[in-house]
Amino acid sequence: MLQKYKEKYKFKLYHYALMKNHIHLVIETTGGSGKLSDIMKGINLSYAQHYKNKYRHIGHFWQDRYKSILIS
Structure with missing residues (x-):
């Protein structure tokens, strides 16, 4: 599913963690x-x-x- 949206929106995915009631994504x-x-x-x-x-x-x-948090 993430691959589908990566191809559609052209973002970089560095890391993800699927939790029970939320997901963490590190994207650019x-x-x-x-x-x-x-x-x-x-x-x-x-x-x-x-x-x-x-x-x-x-x-x-x-x-x-x-929520989005800037990582620098």
């Missing part, structure tokens, strides 16, 4: 075709739909909306 936007908000919206919606369909989950999925 490259000025390609997407803003960080577009990238995260696509990934969050796509994975939530996948999980809900697979496990018949009902209700809220992610703990909170995404």
Whole structure:
């Protein structure tokens, strides 16, 4: 799923960690075709739909909306 969005939005993925109720991503936007908000919206919606369909989950999925922190 991340590969699909990497190809669509042209960002660099350095690290990820999938937790029980959230995900950690270390990515770099490259000025390609997407803003960080577009990238995260696509990934969050796509994975939530996948999980809900697979496990018949009902209700809220992610703990909170995404947060971004600049790493320098």
